[in-house]
Amino acid sequence: MSAIFEVERLKKSFGGLDVTKDVSLSMARGDRLALIGPNGAGKTTFVNLVTGHLQPSSGRVLMDGEDISRFNPMRRVRAGLVRSFQVTRLFSEMTPEEHVALAILQREGKSGRMAENFHAMPQVMREMRGILETLNLGALATVPVGEIAYGQQRLLEIALAMALRPKVLLLDEPAAGVPHSDTFLIENALAQLPDDLAVLMIEHDMDLVFRFAKRVVVLAAGEIIFDGSPRDVTEDARVREAYLGSYAHAGSAA
Amino acid sequence: MSATDISTSAAPAVHTGRPWQRDLIGIAVILLAAIGGYFLFPDNLALLTRIIAIMLLVLSLDLVTGYCGVATLGHAALFGAGAYAAGIAAVTFGITEPLSMIGIGAIAGAVAGLVSGVVILRGHGLAQLVLSIAVIHLFHEAANKASTYTGGSDGLSGIAPDPLFGLFEFDLWGRTAYAFGIVLLVLVFVLLRILVRSPFGMLCRGIRQDPIRVSAMGASVKASLIKMYVISGAVAGIGGALNAVSTQVVGLDSLSFTNSAEALVMLVLGGAGSLYGAFVGTIVFMWFEHVVSAANPFHWLTIVGALLITVVLFAPKGLYGTAANLAKRFARSRP
Ligand SMILES: Nc1ncnc2c1ncn2[C@@H]1O[C@H](COP(=O)(O)OP(=O)(O)O)[C@@H](O)[C@H]1O
Ligand SMILES: [Mg+2]
Numbered sequence: 001m002s003a004i005f006e007v008e009r010l011k012k013s014f015g016g017l018d019v020t021k022d023v024s025l026s027m028a029r030g031d032r033l034a035l036i037g038p039n040g041a042g043k044t045t046f047v048n049l050v051t052g053h054l055q056p057s058s059g060r061v062l063m064d065g066e067d068i069s070r071f072n073p074m075r076r077v078r079a080g081l082v083r084s085f086q087v088t089r090l091f092s093e094m095t096p097e098e099h100v101a102l103a104i105l106q107r108e109g110k111s112g113r114m115a116e117n118f119h120a121m122p123q124v125m126r127e128m129r130g131i132l133e134t135l136n137l138g139a140l141a142t143v144p145v146g147e148i149a150y151g152q153q154r155l156l157e158i159a160l161a162m163a164l165r166p167k168v169l170l171l172d173e174p175a176a177g178v179p180h181s182d183t184f185l186i187e188n189a190l191a192q193l194p195d196d197l198a199v200l201m202i203e204h205d206m207d208l209v210f211r212f213a214k215r216v217v218v219l220a221a222g223e224i225i226f227d228g229s230p231r232d233v234t235e236d237a238r239v240r241e242a243y244l245g246s247y248a249h250a251g252s253a254a
Numbered sequence: 255m256s257a258t259d260i261s262t263s264a265a266p267a268v269h270t271g272r273p274w275q276r277d278l279i280g281i282a283v284i285l286l287a288a289i290g291g292y293f294l295f296p297d298n299l300a301l302l303t304r305i306i307a308i309m310l311l312v313l314s315l316d317l318v319t320g321y322c323g324v325a326t327l328g329h330a331a332l333f334g335a336g337a338y339a340a341g342i343a344a345v346t347f348g349i350t351e352p353l354s355m356i357g358i359g360a361i362a363g364a365v366a367g368l369v370s371g372v373v374i375l376r377g378h379g380l381a382q383l384v385l386s387i388a389v390i391h392l393f394h395e396a397a398n399k400a401s402t403y404t405g406g407s408d409g410l411s412g413i414a415p416d417p418l419f420g421l422f423e424f425d426l427w428g429r430t431a432y433a434f435g436i437v438l439l440v441l442v443f444v445l446l447r448i449l450v451r452s453p454f455g456m457l458c459r460g461i462r463q464d465p466i467r468v469s470a471m472g473a474s475v476k477a478s479l480i481k482m483y484v485i486s487g488a489v490a491g492i493g494g495a496l497n498a499v500s501t502q503v504v505g506l507d508s509l510s511f512t513n514s515a516e517a518l519v520m521l522v523l524g525g526a527g528s529l530y531g532a533f534v535g536t537i538v539f540m541w542f543e544h545v546v547s548a549a550n551p552f553h554w555l556t557i558v559g560a561l562l563i564t565v566v567l568f569a570p571k572g573l574y575g576t577a578a579n580l581a582k583r584f585a586r587s588r589p
């Protein structure tokens with residue numbers, strides 16, 4: 001199967017510190033990939049590099065065979081590459097309703113319209129409500145985001161990504177900050193994503209990783225040290241060593 | 255994080271189930287105030303009309319500063335461009351039909367908005383502010399040098415607009431100009447309320463609050479800001495043209511740094527990001543200026559300083575923003 005998303009020999013250093021060392025990765029349509037690794041391994045940096053929020057020292061990023069390495073973040077999104085942020089980035093004075101509607105309108109090329117109102121667009125309203133219900137945010141739809149709990153803001157991050165209907169979705173620790181009792185909402189949302197969407201999820205909660213991922217990639221000190229099935233990852237000697245380097249107990253936490 | 259610090263003082267949008275109701279009330283209040291002004295201050299209609307023109311400038315500033323988070327001390331460039339364009343159209347080209355003069359002012363303001371937007375938006379934060387100051391000085395100097403058309407430092411006089419619709423002379427008491435101004439203001443206000451609630455308006459509010467999130471949604475921050483600058487220019491240009499039509503002169507002060515800075519003060523005073531704050535701030539500032547500076551010009555500056563410090567320290571959302579917040583809290587505390 002041909003790759004929808006390819007990263008070739010990506011490198012990045014911050015003032016002499018090599019944070020991304022020659023990382024190559026490709027994903028096919030429908031992939032469910034978990035990217036794990038100790039803190040500081042360079043996972044977020046990887047996402048920032050491929051989405052254009054940081055400039056790599058070298059390397060290429062391709063979407064559906066097209067080189068998007070020179071695209072700015074906006075054009076990469078338009079090419080179908082969407083990310084969520086590890087630390088929530090939302091509009092604190094706007095409501096969940098407005099956030100999701102704006103994402104839908106943007107996807108449909110209607111965000112520049114000046115004389116309309118999304119409340120009067122039945123299709124946008126229906127889709128927006130559906131997405132908010134999926135993430136159990138319906139009751140908070142009209143509360144400014146600055147006034148809702150952080151865990152719920154995390155869910156809204158995912159709602160935005162869903163509303164953009166990407167081809168490749170990169171989720172940076174979507175469950176971080178979400179109360180454990182609510183992670184099922186994230187799993188529900190992930191389960192509703194289209195089958196042909198390629199999803200890469202950075203996650204520390206290994207239960208979530210094992211339920212979600214068909215494939216696990218381990219990044220340690222800027223290098224991919226494992227790429228294989230969830231079953232094999234805990235048995236892998238290099239992975240154990242990488243985690244033992246930063247944690248006393250391998251396997252139990254990531 | 256938002257791009258500027260000024261933006262943090264923006265008033266939060268008030269979330270009501272029926273937003274149109276609030277706007278209808280808003281329009282009713284404007285009309286009542288307009289009628290009240292007419293009967294209470296019949297000898298001051300010229301001042302009231304000038305307040306309306308400056309309101310258009312402050313509304314226009316609210317679009318880029320309050321909604322988009324762009325810090326600028328050069329916004330009078332857009333106002334002055336409209337004023338001079340309308341004045342030059344009348345004096346040099348004989349276009350003295352008032353609606354055409356307003357239209358020409360709007361177009362010139364939009365062009366000035368495009369030019370200054372392209373320059374100012376190259377910078378961020380402090381650099382943006384400095385670029386905006388450079389822009390207003392360049393506009394000022396250009397108008398000063400082009401004295402053949404603008405009259406230079408003597409100002410452009412001899413603007414003699416035709417009667418409005420061929421019926422209403424611009425009279426000595428300024429009644430026609432005042433009514434004309436009110437109608438323009440209400441029209442602009444209605445259009446801007448539609449604009450700020452539209453998808454584009456939401457996008458701009460998003461840009462002020464987190465431009466990186468906006469680009470991560472696939473929207474263009476720069477293109478949206480430039481668009482808003484052009485719209486803002488048209489609004490300020492209408493204000494400038496109204497001033498030219500009503501006073502029948504255009505002076506270099508309309509293109510000045512002082513005019514720009516005062517507009518920003520009025521916006522901060524009233525509260526940015528709601529359009530309503532622009533009204534409140536302009537009226538309070540200009541009315542105080544009129545009353546106090548007539549008595550003692552020195553006191554005027556003292557009072558402006560004291561007023562600003564009080565508002566910035568104790569009511570950072572401005573007079574309107576603070577009042578709206580209090581009203582909201584009051585409404586919530588009731589069962
Ligand atoms: N903008 C930056 N400037 C300098 N160093 C950075 C920057 N961003 C990340 N780093 C460093 O790069 C390394 C990887 O960070 P990050 O990608 O956030 O790791 P992870 O997401 O895997 O926890 C860390 O050592 C971090 O300190
Ligand atoms: Mg990270």
